[in-house]
Amino acid sequence: MMPDADICYRALKARDRAFDGRFFVGVTSTRIYCRPICPARTPLRDRCLFFQHAASAEAAGFKPCLRCRPDLTPGNSSVDAVADVAKRAARLMLAHPGLSTEELAARLGVSSRHLRRALKTVLGLTPTQLRRRQRLREAKRLLCETTLPLSRVALASGFRSLRRFNDEFRRVEGCAPSALRKAQR
Amino acid sequence: MMPDADICYRALKARDRAFDGRFFVGVTSTRIYCRPICPARTPLRDRCLFFQHAASAEAAGFKPCLRCRPDLTPGNSSVDAVADVAKRAARLMLAHPGLSTEELAARLGVSSRHLRRALKTVLGLTPTQLRRRQRLREAKRLLCETTLPLSRVALASGFRSLRRFNDEFRRVEGCAPSALRKAQR
DNA sequence: AATCTCGCCGCTTTCGGACGTGACAGTGGA
DNA sequence: TCCACTGTCACGTCCGAAAGCGGCGAGATT
Numbered sequence: 001m002m003p004d005a006d007i008c009y010r011a012l013k014a015r016d017r018a019f020d021g022r023f024f025v026g027v028t029s030t031r032i033y034c035r036p037i038c039p040a041r042t043p044l045r046d047r048c049l050f051f052q053h054a055a056s057a058e059a060a061g062f063k064p065c066l067r068c069r070p071d072l073t074p075g076n077s078s079v080d081a082v083a084d085v086a087k088r089a090a091r092l093m094l095a096h097p098g099l100s101t102e103e104l105a106a107r108l109g110v111s112s113r114h115l116r117r118a119l120k121t122v123l124g125l126t127p128t129q130l131r132r133r134q135r136l137r138e139a140k141r142l143l144c145e146t147t148l149p150l151s152r153v154a155l156a157s158g159f160r161s162l163r164r165f166n167d168e169f170r171r172v173e174g175c176a177p178s179a180l181r182k183a184q185r
Numbered sequence: 186m187m188p189d190a191d192i193c194y195r196a197l198k199a200r201d202r203a204f205d206g207r208f209f210v211g212v213t214s215t216r217i218y219c220r221p222i223c224p225a226r227t228p229l230r231d232r233c234l235f236f237q238h239a240a241s242a243e244a245a246g247f248k249p250c251l252r253c254r255p256d257l258t259p260g261n262s263s264v265d266a267v268a269d270v271a272k273r274a275a276r277l278m279l280a281h282p283g284l285s286t287e288e289l290a291a292r293l294g295v296s297s298r299h300l301r302r303a304l305k306t307v308l309g310l311t312p313t314q315l316r317r318r319q320r321l322r323e324a325k326r327l328l329c330e331t332t333l334p335l336s337r338v339a340l341a342s343g344f345r346s347l348r349r350f351n352d353e354f355r356r357v358e359g360c361a362p363s364a365l366r367k368a369q370r
Numbered sequence: 371a372a373t374c375t376c377g378c379c380g381c382t383t384t385c386g387g388a389c390g391t392g393a394c395a396g397t398g399g400a
Numbered sequence: 401t402c403c404a405c406t407g408t409c410a411c412g413t414c415c416g417a418a419a420g421c422g423g424c425g426a427g428a429t430t
Contacts, residue, residue, distance in 0.1 A: 030396060040395040041407050047396085067394055067409085078393090078410070101384065114411050116385065128384065128420075150374070161422040166375055176375065178429085215416060224388050225415040232416085252389085252414055263390070263413080286404065299391055301405065311405065349400090 002052040009045055012036050024051045024070050026062040033062035035070045039079060085110055086122035093131055097138075097158025101127040132168055135159055139169070143181050150177050187237040194230055197221050209236045209255050211247040218242035223253035224264060270295055271307035278316055282323075282343025286312040317353055320344055324354065328366045335362050 002023050003011070011019040019036045026033040026049040033051070034040065051057040054070045064070050069077030075084065088108055093099065104127065105112040119125055125133070138157035142148060148156065154165035169177045187208050188196070196204040204221045211218040211234040218236070219225065236242040239255045249255050254262030260269060273293055278284065289312065290297040304310055310318070323342035327333055333341065339350035354362045 027396070032395070034395085038395085039407090039409050041397085043396060065395075081410075111412055112384085113386085113413080117411085120386095126385065162374085163376080163422060163424095164420080167420095170375090178374065212416070217415075219415085223415085224390095226387050226417080228416060250415075266390070296392055297404085298393080298406090302391085305405095313404065 005050055008050045013042050024054055024057045026057045031062055032065050033057035033070055034065040035068040038065055038068035082118045083122050085118040089115055094134055097135060136172055144184050190235055193235045198227050209239055209242045211242045216247055217250050218247035218255055219250040220253040220255045223250055267303045268307050270303040274300055279319055282320060321357055329369050
C-alpha cells in the first residue's frame with residue numbers, strides 16, 4: 001500500500017530515493033505531478049495530493065513534470081541522467097580498461113568534467129579510482145585463478161606498467177602480488 | 186605606474202575590479218596570463234609574474250587566458266558577458282519601457298532567468314525594480330522640466346496607469362507628484 | 371639467471387574550483 | 401489569472417594544482 005500522507009510529505013521534502021515509485025505528488029497550484037525525488041522546490045504541504053500510481057494523478061487532471069517524468073519508466077528522465085552516465089561509464093571502463101577519462105567522456109557524449117562529477121556523485125569515486133579498483137579486482141582474479149607470470153597479469157588486467165601494478169597492489173592489499181599468490185596455496 | 190607585486194597579488198586574490206586593466210598576471214606553471222578579475226582559481230604566489238601591459242606578458246611567452254581575454258578590449262570576453270547583458274538590458278528598457286521581462290530577454294538573446302540573474306548580480310535589482318526606478322527618474326525629470334499635466338507625465342514616463350504612478354511616487358519620494366512640482370518653484 | 375620489487379623523475383592527466391547559461395516548477399504579487 | 405521571481409539542478413568551458421603515469425635501473429627473490 002501507499003504510505004500515509006505525512007510520511008509522503010516527509011519523503012518528498014527529503015527527496016528520499018527509497019520512495020521513488022512508491023507514490024506520486026500532484027501540486028494543486030500548478031496542476032503538475034512529480035516523483036518524490038524531483039529536484040523542483042518542495043511544494044507547500046496543503047497544495048499536495050498524493051497518488052499511488054501515475055495513472056491516478058493523470059486521471060485527476062495533473063500533467064507530468066518535465067524534469068522527473070513520472071509518466072515514463074524510471075531511468076528515462078533528465079533527473080536520472082547523472083546516475084545513468086555513471087553506470088554506463090563503469091560498464092565501458094570494464095570493457096575498455098585502457099581508455100582515458102577524456103576518451104570515455106567522449107564515448108558517453110558528455111564533457112569529462114561532467115563525467116567526473118557524475119561518478120563522484122553516484123559512486124563517490126573519481127574515474128581513476130574506479131579504474132584502479134576494477135583493474136585490481138581483475139588482477140587478483142588472474143593471480144588466483146591462473147598461473148600467468150606477474151607481468152602478464154598486470155598487462156592483462158589493464159595496467160600499462162609493471163611499476164604501477166606493484167605500487168597499487170601494495171598500497172591496497174598491503175603486500176606484493178607474489179605474496180598473495182603464495183598465500184593462495 | 187604598476188602597483189607593487191604584493192599589492193597585485195592581494196588584488197588578484199580579491200578579484201578586485203578596481204585593478205582590472207592596471208596589471209596582468211602570468212602564471213609560470215601554465216604559461217597563461219590573465220586579468221586580475223579572472224574567475225580561475227588564484228595561482229600560488231610564487232608562480233605569478235606581474236606585468237603592466239598585456240603586450241609585456243605576451244612578449245615573455247605567455248598566452249592569453251580564454252576566459253578573461255586579456256588580449257582583447259575589456260568587454261569582449263565571457264567574463265564580461267553578465268555585466269554586458271545587464272547594461273544592454275538597462276539601455277533597452279529605457280528605450281522601450283513597455284517590454285516585459287520575457288520580451289526583453291528574447292531581444293537580448295538570453296533566457297529570462299539569466300537576465301534576472303545578471304541584473305541582480307550587477308545592479309542588485311530585479312527587472313521590475315529597475316524599470317520602476319527608470320520610470321520614476323523620467324517622471325521626475327518631466328515634472329521639473331515641463332508643465333505637462335500629471336497624467337501625461339505618467340504615461341510618457343512609461344507608467345501604464347495613473348494609479349501605479351501615484352503609488353510608486355509616494356512610496357519612493359514620500360510625497361505626491363504635484364507636491365514635488367510645487368516645491369520645485 | 372630470470373623474475374620481482376621499488377626509489378627516482380620528467381611529463382601528462384586528472385581533479386576540482388569558479389562561473390555561464392539553460393530548463394522547469396512553485397510561490398506570490400499586481 | 402498571469403507574470404515576475406526564485407530554488408534547484410544539468411552540463412558546458414577553462415584554468416591551476418596536484419596526482420599519477422610509465423620508463424629506468426639497482427637490489428631482492430626464487
